[in-house]
Amino acid sequence: MAQKPTISRTFIMGLWEENPVFRLLLGMCPTLAVTAAVKPALTMGLCVIFVMICSNIVVSLMRNLLKPHLRILMFTLTIATFVTIADLFLKAFVPVMSETLGPYVPLIIVNCIIICRAEACASKNGLVISVVDAIGMGVGFTATICVLAAIREILSTGNIFDIPVMFKSFVPWAAMAMPVGAFITLGLMLGLVNIITKEKEKNKNSHSCSVEGSE
Amino acid sequence: MTVADIIQLWNSAWPAGVTMLTLGSAFAIVLLIASEKLKVEIDPKIEQIHEALPQIDCGACGFAGCGSYAKAVAADPELIGKCAPGGAETSDKIAEILSLQASAGGHPQKPIIHCRAHTADRTYYARYGGIETCTAANALANVQACKFGCLGYGDCVDACKFDALHNIDGLATVDYEKCTGCTACAKACPRNLIEMVPFSHENMMTVACSSKENGKTTRQMCKVGCIACSLCTKKSELFTMADNIAKMDYEKFQPSDQTEEAYTKCPTCVIVYRGKSAPAPRQKEKKPAPAKA
Amino acid sequence: MLENIAVSSSPHISKPLSTRTVMLDVIIALVPAMIAAVIFFRLYAVTILLTCIVTAVITELICNHIRKKPNSLGDLSAILTAILLALSLPPAIPLWAVIIGTAFAIAIGKMVFGGLGANVFNPAMVGRAFLTASFGMLMTTWTVPATINPEMPTITESVKSTDIRTQATPLAKSKEALKGKINASVANNLIKDAFTGQIGGCLGETSTIALLIGAAYLLIRKTITIHIPLAVLISAFIFAGVAYLINPDAYISPLTHLTTGGMLLCAFFIATDPVTAPLTTKGMWIFGIGVGAIVMLIRIIGEYPEGIMYAILLMNAVTPLIDRLCRVIPVGGIPNAKS
Amino acid sequence: MLKVKHFIEQSWLLIVASFIFGLLVAVTYASWKPRIDQNEKDKLNNLMRFMITDANSFEIAVRDAEINTGKGKILKTNIYKALYTDGRTLGYAFVAVGSGFADKIKLVIATDIHCEKVFGFKVLASNETPGFGSKITEDFYTNQFKGAPATELIVSKTGDPEIIDDKIITISGATVSSEAVVKIFNTFIAQIKQKLEEQGLI
Amino acid sequence: MTANAKGQFTFPGGVHPPDSKTLTEDSPIQIAPVPKQVAIMLSQHIGAPCSPTVQKGDEVQAGQVVGNADAFVCAPVHSPVNGKVKEIALRSHVVLGRVQAVIIDVDLENNPPKKINPEKYTNGFDFDAISPLQIRDTVRNAGLVGMGGAGFPTRVKLEPNEQSPKKIMIVNACECEPYITCDYRMMLENPEQIIAGVKLAKKASESPRVIIAIEDNKPKAIQMMARKLRELHGTENIEIAAVKTKYPQGGERQLITSVLNQYVPTGGIPPMIGILVLNTATTAAIAEAVIADWPLTHRVVTISGEGVSNPGNYYCSIGTSIAEVLEFAGGTNSEAVRIISGGPMMGIAIADLDTPITKTSGAITVLTKQQIGKAKFANQQTPCIRCGRCLEICPEQLNPTKIAHAVKHELLDTAQTYFMTACIECGCCSYVCPANIELTGYIKTGKILLARQKKKMPQ
Amino acid sequence: MDTFNTLLLGFISIVLINNLVFTKFLGICPYLGVSGRIDMAFGMGMAVTFVVTLSGTLTWLIDYFLLQDSPLEVTRYVCFILVIAGTVQLVEMYVRKFFPPLYESFGIFLPLITTNCAILGLCLFINLWEIDNFLEAVVLSFGAGIGFTMAICIMAGIRENLKLADVPDCLKGAPITLITAGLLTLAFMGFAGMIK
Numbered sequence A: 001m002a003q004k005p006t007i008s009r010t011f012i013m014g015l016w017e018e019n020p021v022f023r024l025l026l027g028m029c030p031t032l033a034v035t036a037a038v039k040p041a042l043t044m045g046l047c048v049i050f051v052m053i054c055s056n057i058v059v060s061l062m063r064n065l066l067k068p069h070l071r072i073l074m075f076t077l078t079i080a081t082f083v084t085i086a087d088l089f090l091k092a093f094v095p096v097m098s099e100t101l102g103p104y105v106p107l108i109i110v111n112c113i114i115i116c117r118a119e120a121c122a123s124k125n126g127l128v129i130s131v132v133d134a135i136g137m138g139v140g141f142t143a144t145i146c147v148l149a150a151i152r153e154i155l156s157t158g159n160i161f162d163i164p165v166m167f168k169s170f171v172p173w174a175a176m177a178m179p180v181g182a183f184i185t186l187g188l189m190l191g192l193v194n195i196i197t198k199e200k201e202k203n204k205n206s207h208s209c210s211v212e213g214s215e
Numbered sequence B: 001m002t003v004a005d006i007i008q009l010w011n012s013a014w015p016a017g018v019t020m021l022t023l024g025s026a027f028a029i030v031l032l033i034a035s036e037k038l039k040v041e042i043d044p045k046i047e048q049i050h051e052a053l054p055q056i057d058c059g060a061c062g063f064a065g066c067g068s069y070a071k072a073v074a075a076d077p078e079l080i081g082k083c084a085p086g087g088a089e090t091s092d093k094i095a096e097i098l099s100l101q102a103s104a105g106g107h108p109q110k111p112i113i114h115c116r117a118h119t120a121d122r123t124y125y126a127r128y129g130g131i132e133t134c135t136a137a138n139a140l141a142n143v144q145a146c147k148f149g150c151l152g153y154g155d156c157v158d159a160c161k162f163d164a165l166h167n168i169d170g171l172a173t174v175d176y177e178k179c180t181g182c183t184a185c186a187k188a189c190p191r192n193l194i195e196m197v198p199f200s201h202e203n204m205m206t207v208a209c210s211s212k213e214n215g216k217t218t219r220q221m222c223k224v225g226c227i228a229c230s231l232c233t234k235k236s237e238l239f240t241m242a243d244n245i246a247k248m249d250y251e252k253f254q255p256s257d258q259t260e261e262a263y264t265k266c267p268t269c270v271i272v273y274r275g276k277s278a279p280a281p282r283q284k285e286k287k288p289a290p291a292k293a
Numbered sequence C: 001m002l003e004n005i006a007v008s009s010s011p012h013i014s015k016p017l018s019t020r021t022v023m024l025d026v027i028i029a030l031v032p033a034m035i036a037a038v039i040f041f042r043l044y045a046v047t048i049l050l051t052c053i054v055t056a057v058i059t060e061l062i063c064n065h066i067r068k069k070p071n072s073l074g075d076l077s078a079i080l081t082a083i084l085l086a087l088s089l090p091p092a093i094p095l096w097a098v099i100i101g102t103a104f105a106i107a108i109g110k111m112v113f114g115g116l117g118a119n120v121f122n123p124a125m126v127g128r129a130f131l132t133a134s135f136g137m138l139m140t141t142w143t144v145p146a147t148i149n150p151e152m153p154t155i156t157e158s159v160k161s162t163d164i165r166t167q168a169t170p171l172a173k174s175k176e177a178l179k180g181k182i183n184a185s186v187a188n189n190l191i192k193d194a195f196t197g198q199i200g201g202c203l204g205e206t207s208t209i210a211l212l213i214g215a216a217y218l219l220i221r222k223t224i225t226i227h228i229p230l231a232v233l234i235s236a237f238i239f240a241g242v243a244y245l246i247n248p249d250a251y252i253s254p255l256t257h258l259t260t261g262g263m264l265l266c267a268f269f270i271a272t273d274p275v276t277a278p279l280t281t282k283g284m285w286i287f288g289i290g291v292g293a294i295v296m297l298i299r300i301i302g303e304y305p306e307g308i309m310y311a312i313l314l315m316n317a318v319t320p321l322i323d324r325l326c327r328v329i330p331v332g333g334i335p336n337a338k339s
Numbered sequence D: 001m002l003k004v005k006h007f008i009e010q011s012w013l014l015i016v017a018s019f020i021f022g023l024l025v026a027v028t029y030a031s032w033k034p035r036i037d038q039n040e041k042d043k044l045n046n047l048m049r050f051m052i053t054d055a056n057s058f059e060i061a062v063r064d065a066e067i068n069t070g071k072g073k074i075l076k077t078n079i080y081k082a083l084y085t086d087g088r089t090l091g092y093a094f095v096a097v098g099s100g101f102a103d104k105i106k107l108v109i110a111t112d113i114h115c116e117k118v119f120g121f122k123v124l125a126s127n128e129t130p131g132f133g134s135k136i137t138e139d140f141y142t143n144q145f146k147g148a149p150a151t152e153l154i155v156s157k158t159g160d161p162e163i164i165d166d167k168i169i170t171i172s173g174a175t176v177s178s179e180a181v182v183k184i185f186n187t188f189i190a191q192i193k194q195k196l197e198e199q200g201l202i
Numbered sequence E: 001m002t003a004n005a006k007g008q009f010t011f012p013g014g015v016h017p018p019d020s021k022t023l024t025e026d027s028p029i030q031i032a033p034v035p036k037q038v039a040i041m042l043s044q045h046i047g048a049p050c051s052p053t054v055q056k057g058d059e060v061q062a063g064q065v066v067g068n069a070d071a072f073v074c075a076p077v078h079s080p081v082n083g084k085v086k087e088i089a090l091r092s093h094v095v096l097g098r099v100q101a102v103i104i105d106v107d108l109e110n111n112p113p114k115k116i117n118p119e120k121y122t123n124g125f126d127f128d129a130i131s132p133l134q135i136r137d138t139v140r141n142a143g144l145v146g147m148g149g150a151g152f153p154t155r156v157k158l159e160p161n162e163q164s165p166k167k168i169m170i171v172n173a174c175e176c177e178p179y180i181t182c183d184y185r186m187m188l189e190n191p192e193q194i195i196a197g198v199k200l201a202k203k204a205s206e207s208p209r210v211i212i213a214i215e216d217n218k219p220k221a222i223q224m225m226a227r228k229l230r231e232l233h234g235t236e237n238i239e240i241a242a243v244k245t246k247y248p249q250g251g252e253r254q255l256i257t258s259v260l261n262q263y264v265p266t267g268g269i270p271p272m273i274g275i276l277v278l279n280t281a282t283t284a285a286i287a288e289a290v291i292a293d294w295p296l297t298h299r300v301v302t303i304s305g306e307g308v309s310n311p312g313n314y315y316c317s318i319g320t321s322i323a324e325v326l327e328f329a330g331g332t333n334s335e336a337v338r339i340i341s342g343g344p345m346m347g348i349a350i351a352d353l354d355t356p357i358t359k360t361s362g363a364i365t366v367l368t369k370q371q372i373g374k375a376k377f378a379n380q381q382t383p384c385i386r387c388g389r390c391l392e393i394c395p396e397q398l399n400p401t402k403i404a405h406a407v408k409h410e411l412l413d414t415a416q417t418y419f420m421t422a423c424i425e426c427g428c429c430s431y432v433c434p435a436n437i438e439l440t441g442y443i444k445t446g447k448i449l450l451a452r453q454k455k456k457m458p459q
Numbered sequence F: 001m002d003t004f005n006t007l008l009l010g011f012i013s014i015v016l017i018n019n020l021v022f023t024k025f026l027g028i029c030p031y032l033g034v035s036g037r038i039d040m041a042f043g044m045g046m047a048v049t050f051v052v053t054l055s056g057t058l059t060w061l062i063d064y065f066l067l068q069d070s071p072l073e074v075t076r077y078v079c080f081i082l083v084i085a086g087t088v089q090l091v092e093m094y095v096r097k098f099f100p101p102l103y104e105s106f107g108i109f110l111p112l113i114t115t116n117c118a119i120l121g122l123c124l125f126i127n128l129w130e131i132d133n134f135l136e137a138v139v140l141s142f143g144a145g146i147g148f149t150m151a152i153c154i155m156a157g158i159r160e161n162l163k164l165a166d167v168p169d170c171l172k173g174a175p176i177t178l179i180t181a182g183l184l185t186l187a188f189m190g191f192a193g194m195i196k
């Protein structure tokens, strides 16, 4: 288990095996709050990727200088700084999204995923691994919330990216745009992921010899 | 960018820098003092575990932060593996820290089930139609003639968190590859069939029966039970007889000709090997067929 | 030797009662309400009831199949849920919405929690709440009953056109009265119509008399106890009564409150759903009072004309806490901590 | 002195980092500030231009006009004046706030130069239920205001929304929100008119 | 007819199962033939088990002690027959599993069946001549244990306690279990013996007052007992109370509530509030021990149920195997699917018919599939619909469904927060549950698990 | 009287109608993580209430007197989070040292709160709602905590019951909790629009 992290492995981990939303159940608030439509979700995902890369870089550089009692403070300080920058960027260049996301952009600061990666990966690994990890995790997060957002957007408006995709007489399910929709869709998605993982594990178990042999 | 621009930038930027500097230093001072003045001693083991955890206090484990989880795990190792962010690596580390203790003899304790009868080997008086747990079945009068043998409803199987126990034809069977020796199964069996034994060898010899009935009754109740014939005690001094049942001295166990002879001579084949690569139990040679005809 | 002898734990005899008979009793008690629905809403009632039942059955079959569980239709609870959902839907709702609502009620309201007995929220109300949240418009269109509207439109017409003859329900009138647009007595005058059911509203809620017949049957058969209905009605009556005493022009009379909207259906058939109501008598009283209070709160202060559904769901949510609070005390009292 | 040294040893990283990060943030802000301010201005301007299509620029006509929203609450809002390329005033616009179904609704309302006819309204911010109150942004509803008289408007549940008069037909299923918009409108329009009169602008 | 007891004659909760007593209530007690072999269990009571006092091959006489122990909470066991000890071996016990028993081959030649001799108890025994201590010693030496089911040594129960002096003794003649009529028949046929026993028990326990509680569906027994009481004793200090017919009226905690309107504390026992409860059969045995000077070697057993050919009440030797006892009643018929030691509500299903009857076996009930019910027989449980019926009828006012589900999910702590150990295992909850859940079974399992957990705790 | 009314309505509103968990999706991580048992949930709720009241008030003060309409506004997020993280850490250490029993009952939840967005979220929302009255800020912060406590306790009650239910394996744990939370938000829609 405790094998040395390689670049490709680290990246893949974030996408599925340690997908922050499905596996670690972290950063649930933005996951739920910004997924009424794909656009804000995508924006949020990109912000998270940016912040995560930056903070992982900084933490990775500082990793040997940290003092235990100031660690959390240091992390939050770093993250808050980059979040502020991201927020300013949105305000300056994509004001519409800044408006839609509202306070959920600054809330990235307390998004557990970022602190988690800072602590679990960046404070233990070198620069490259940390950055790859950030990208992997970030992309995993973004992809996940985009899927969630797509489901909700299609059902609640019949559109995706404002392009109608459903049949004409489709009556939108307003509930999907409400908190109910967010919670239930995510709940069912998690259930599905659990089923898929179990299937995979089963397959893995039955082919375990061949996998080992090939390695 | 001209120098003037830079100066202007600096002019508008320094107040923010200073504000944060002040705030940062203030917290640095306060937290430094606090961390030194308000230090609380904790159990080194808990501290170690805490170190091993990601320390992001996310609550995914269901506890109030890493500290609480560390404390809980230290008290109850069965909680290992609840830290999602830490993943398998962390779980392994915690397991290492808690290093599930080995037995006095330095050998790992592994469970042995003192019964070897499958459903077909046993005598039943009736059909059991109640709650399907061993504890419930054991509380009812003897459906299964042998009151000592495995009931096969798998209380131990449920107790094992490592998928190391399976019910095979009415007999709980340990998968020694997976077993961690956590003793959960031994605690769960209502018939106290499961004994934690120091495995000085990969495969241990044992008398797989618990019946305290006399030989005649045992024979009526079970095709493979120990009939207290004392043959093994005569072959090897590792075996002793008490309460109508032979017992092996595991501490002294060393495979030898004597033990091998006891193994091969046991008329009901109740002496068996248990362990990772144990051979399948001996089967009674069928009497030559003509006897019946 | 005794192969046909079976052994299990005591007791060895049991009352001739099963989940199925309990559910069947409730279905029988709902027959008058269903008949009333058919009389007043004709084909609407028939198609909605059938659609609900068929969808519920199919959904439950699919869920059981996915979980590889034995077929659980035999306990009739899915059918009962379907009937209650159907009875709490407006007549003009299109059938595709009925299907979505019923499927949601059974799948999300019940099966994901583990099926009968495990659900936290009343499945029928979950289905209705989802429909209300999704298709608010469709859920607030009240068709005029056939008895006073001889040219009742057919189903196909209604789905297409929005100009079915609709009618403000007494509760809509009540809301208008609250805003000072009309006098509350206008709504109070509808009480006679509400008794028979000649009035706009959900399929099963309009006829007070049909519901009371069913309620009497349930009480006589001891399928339900009187605690919850009584608590709901008393607490609603008190709240409504106080408001009425303060200003009878703005607040409709307590009796109108009790006989209109889903109040009776709720008190006798929905709040009494054993699965989602507290276990203890004391708990049932608290539950009932809570339901009554929230209904009146929403009807009088809130923005919606009716609050039955939300009241039920909210009290369902706190039912575990109520159960915890009203833990039964053994006859011998609570033993000392020491022993 | 030893203590100071100890402190510096322990905390220099945090102190340095906070200073640097502070600078970083401030520099970013300083360099993007013009854009951000412009964006904010643009948003309002765009909304206003949407209603007063010919307008070239906007400027504040009355700063911090005090509006009584009932129950003794005073709200301050700016009244903007829409200017044509030649400097002619085309109309007035202002931000109005009031409570909707769930939360506050913020509108931008535009009127003609005499404050007699409404050019329309746009929703600046609202938190109404999706699928219900959120429909107040839809044309069906907003179009009724285009050209409506700038007097007390009346809400009605029935009628033809195509006819432009002082009767506003509610959105069915969202009566409360529809009424709320009209109420905000009614609260503000009279007082705005009065303010403009006080300033001698009309 | 009824006494001036201050109770309501009922208790909260309870059920009304069909009582099915007509099968045996009119059949007089018959003397069972002598069995070929008896197995005298060395554990027939709560407390320390006996150790055998005889060895393989010993000749034993009827009434001879074959097992004894020194412990205070213990009662000796006696041979009911003349014969020879065959061996000391394991035999199935209804609840304890395999326990040591003295197996005696009966000497069939000189073994007349033991009779009940009512006349002994009518002609003037001098109750004043015997001291309480003497009675108690006799009771112990006769091996008396409670015959109502629990099997607690009677001597210990009778012992006066300084801390809580006995105020009232209740004679439990309710017999609330369906099918069982052994106590009823005793009251009709040998009221003198019971009354003599009651008087002795009253004296031995130094209780100032006695109430004989009989369910009001047994008017004949009430009349008989009242008449005999008047004839033999007069009514002062000994009263008869007709309590409501409801299961489990005979549970001692319920009976105390019924008769006296008092509640035994949860987890406590009746002596804590100064009350002693004795079963009628126990009192009869006291009379036999003291007046006829004969130990407890025989008892009346109701053999009933739709699955036996000749239901009736039989006076059997303790130690007879159930198979043989059933033979007395003509054996089981083809529809028999469950053989129960005890009644259908609390009795325990038997698989091994070699199980001998003990001092506490008051009945053997044989049920057919029809009585059990198809769903119950097939163990078809549906999920709990939280209908609350089990809470409503639980005579101890517990929350059976919560306890049972907690046990099912192995949450013993949770179960304990609902007072699992206060359950008297009466079976009412399982009886009423529409979902057919074996609530009582789960609760029993939970108690076992808890006991085991406690035992393992210290290590 | 009028201010009292505003405060009361504000309080009820943030507890029932604009509940942080149900309408603003804040504090979901602990809501999913620590709602397994009622006592734990209550402890968490209390801890959140304490911290949110404290930091809501503190950040309001900082915001109102220092940051608003000044060039320092840009450091708002950093200041807020520093205040929250620092305060929480301090309070935790303090309580742990001097009130061990209190620490056992709710202090253990404190570290979990730094990364709980309910706290920062509330501070930001107070800023967004343009609250300009000190008392209102305090009451809203406190109400937010109470609302969170209520939500998490209800959830814990439900989950304790679900422990005894036969939830499909793939939905056990977080998924069923999320679905339940969804249905809860549906129920809480009943309060919508009740207070303006």
Ligand SMILES: Cc1cc2nc3c(=O)[nH]c(=O)nc-3n(C[C@H](O)[C@H](O)[C@H](O)COP(=O)(O)O)c2cc1C
Pocket: C087, C088, C089, C140, C142, C168, C169, C170, C171, C172, C173, C201, C202, C204, C205, C260, C261, C262, C263, C265, C266, C270, C304, C305, C306, C307, C308, C309, C310, C311
């Ligand atoms: C069981 C039941 C529950 C109901 N719950 C609600 C509810 O929560 N909200 C609602 O608006 N209508 C609910 N209704 C519908 C109302 O009873 C009633 O038909 C309707 O609200 C009155 O129409 P109006 O909205 O035009 O006044 C329910 C109906 C039934 C039968």
Ligand SMILES: Cc1cc2nc3c(=O)[nH]c(=O)nc-3n(C[C@H](O)[C@H](O)[C@H](O)COP(=O)(O)O)c2cc1C
Pocket: C132, C133, C136, C140, C303, C304, C305, D101, D102, D128, D129, D130, D132, D133, D134, D170, D171, D172, D173, D174, D175, D176, D177, D178, F189, F192
């Ligand atoms: C879930 C839900 C959300 C609602 N949201 C709004 C809303 O945002 N705005 C609104 O005006 N009405 C909303 N309503 C409807 C109101 O409760 C009210 O019934 C409606 O305004 C009455 O209008 P009607 O008479 O046209 O049906 C909502 C209703 C429901 C059930």
Ligand SMILES: Cc1cc2nc3c(=O)[nH]c(=O)nc-3n(C[C@H](O)[C@H](O)[C@H](O)COP(=O)(O)O)c2cc1C
Pocket: E145, E146, E147, E148, E149, E150, E151, E152, E172, E173, E174, E175, E176, E177, E248, E249, E250, E251, E252, E253, E277, E278, E279, E280, E282, E283, E346, E424, E425, E426
């Ligand atoms: C549910 C239940 C029902 C009982 N029913 C009777 C009964 O009908 N008759 C009886 O004598 N004892 C019955 N008992 C046993 C009594 O509680 C009590 O143990 C007995 O009367 C004590 O007398 P003993 O020591 O002489 O047996 C019952 C116990 C329980 C738990």
Ligand SMILES: Cc1cc2nc3c(=O)[nH]c(=O)nc-3n(C[C@H](O)[C@H](O)[C@H](O)CO)c2cc1C
Pocket: C022, C023, C026, C077, C078, C080, C081, C082, C084, C110, C115, C116, C117, C118, C119, C122, C123, C124, C125, C223, C224, C269, C270, C271, C272, C273, C274, C275, C276, E385
């Ligand atoms: C008295 C009674 C009332 C019931 N009410 C409802 C109800 O309102 N909604 C519902 O879905 N099921 C109801 N049921 C059926 C059943 O309890 C329901 O399907 C379960 O909630 C599903 O787990 C009721 C059952 C009974 C016995």
Ligand code: SF4
Pocket: B113, B134, B149, B150, B151, B152, B153, B154, B155, B156, B157, B171, B172, B188, B189, B190, B191, B192, B193, B194
């Ligand atoms: S070993 Fe024990 S617990 Fe396991 S199945 Fe056998 S009897 Fe049951």
Ligand code: SF4
Pocket: B110, B111, B159, B160, B161, B162, B163, B164, B165, B174, B175, B178, B179, B180, B181, B182, B183, B184, B185, B186
């Ligand atoms: S419960 Fe523990 S000791 Fe028993 S088989 Fe499983 S891992 Fe081994």
Ligand code: SF4
Pocket: E393, E394, E395, E396, E397, E398, E399, E400, E422, E423, E424, E425, E426, E427, E428, E429, E430, E439, E440, E443
């Ligand atoms: S819980 Fe125990 S006491 Fe209560 S009814 Fe069930 S078996 Fe009887």
Ligand code: SF4
Pocket: E383, E384, E385, E386, E387, E388, E389, E390, E391, E400, E401, E429, E432, E433, E434, E435, E436, E437, E439
């Ligand atoms: S009687 Fe059965 S179904 Fe009813 S609450 Fe009790 S256990 Fe559940």
Ligand code: FES
Pocket: A026, A027, A028, A029, A030, A110, A111, A112, F026, F027, F028, F029, F030, F115, F116, F117, F118
């Ligand atoms: S992301 Fe909100 S609490 Fe974790």
